[in-house]
Amino acid sequence: MNEHWTIGDLAKASGVTIRTLYYYDEIGLVSASDRTASGHRRYTGDDVRRLYRVRALTQLGLSLDEVGRVLARGAEDLAALRDLLQAQLADLEVRARQLAEVRARVRGLVDQLAGETMPAPARFLSTLELTGQLYGQLSAEQRDALAERRAELxxxxxxxxxxxxxxxxxxxxxxxxxxxxxxxxxxxxxxxxxxxxxxxxxxxxxxxxxxxxxxxxxxxxxxxxxxxxxxxxxxxxxxxxxxxxxxxxxxxxxx
Incomplete structure (x- = not known):
């Protein structure tokens, strides 16, 4: 319960860049609750839980302004957190179904090639389309940079x-x-x-x-x-x- 994280440790553990954590602090979304005697940031368990909410909401498509308004309405409320997790779970289930479909199509291509029969081009194209939708998205750094720019504007x-x-x-x-x-x-x-x-x-x-x-x-x-x-x-x-x-x-x- 008394565990603390430096900004570098938190960035490494969460996959969020240090620059993004500084930006979240600057705009008041996620700030370190503690400081060392020399003034270095130390993040607490509550800070980590708030960071999770911010990342989950942005991954669901909310802008940073919208995330701030959601958290201001009751970031520590258990019902609000449950609703957030349910929304995130629904999003993950959609992605899981998409991934399962890609897996089934790729498996079908492998099985057909194992039978020494070349699959029709349409099967390759439909599989490429699905994998492109799953993996051709912006990286976390790019999404963060765009979110920061929208917040600046x-x-x-x-x-x-x-x-x-x-x-x-x-x-x-x-x-x-x-x-x-x-x-x-x-x-x-x-x-x-x-x-x-x-x-x-x-x-x-x-x-x-x-x-x-x-x-x-x-x-x-x-x-x-x-x-x-x-x-x-x-x-x-x-x-x-x-x-x-x-x-x-x-x-x-x-x-």
Whole structure:
């Protein structure tokens, strides 16, 4: 019960970077309750439990601002912790089902190859799609960096940027429908606005931003059609194929 952790020990044990722990301290999410005589941080068991809640909530998709509000409503309440764990368990069960499906498909490919029969290309493609969804996500460092950047911008700014991006997409669709060429000044201005909006979320860490850009590019390249379908199902003014055409128009306008 009296165990204490240095910031380095806690980072190593939890898989959270020291920089992230400093940032959590700075914004008041997780702070070390104790200090040594020389002023070094010492984290207590309560601090570790709070860190667990923060990580669990962010993994469920909440922003750091939202996490702070949740914890402020009763971070130490047993019922709240039980609800959090149940939500996390539900998320893990979905991932487990996805992983079980990938395992079954890969096992099927292995069994078919053992029988000296080449599986159809469609079976390979469907398996690659599932594994890409599971493993082609952002790393913990990249997710943390994006969360920190969103917190720096603030909820109002993030909402304004999202609204502007939707407006840009709507205008770009109009140009796609009318067949406006990529070199048209109006299209180029919209492409520049697209770049300004997305650029606002850059973390300021060149290697992280480069990795995020590469990961996003691969995700679009491999799952662009599925993303397009997802958006067209949820946005009433988008039709199937619209986002693919819009992204292509932006790329041409940039070049």
């Amino acid at each position: 603030g909820a109002d700014t993030v909402d304004a940027l999202r609204s502007e991006w939707v407006e840009v997409v709507r205008e770009l669709k109009r140009h796609v429908v009318t067949g406006t060429p990529p070199a048209d000044p109006a299209v180029r201005e919209l492409a520049a606005r697209w770049e300004r909006v997305t650029g606002a979320f850059r973390t300021g860490r060149p290697h992280v931003d480069e990795q995020i850009g590469a990961t996003s590019g691969v995700a679009w390249q491999e799952h662009g059609t599925r993303i397009d379908e997802y958006l067209s199902d949820r946005v009433d003014w988008l039709e199937p194929g619209d986002m693919v055409a819009i992204v292509d128009l932006v790329r041409q306008a940039r070049s």
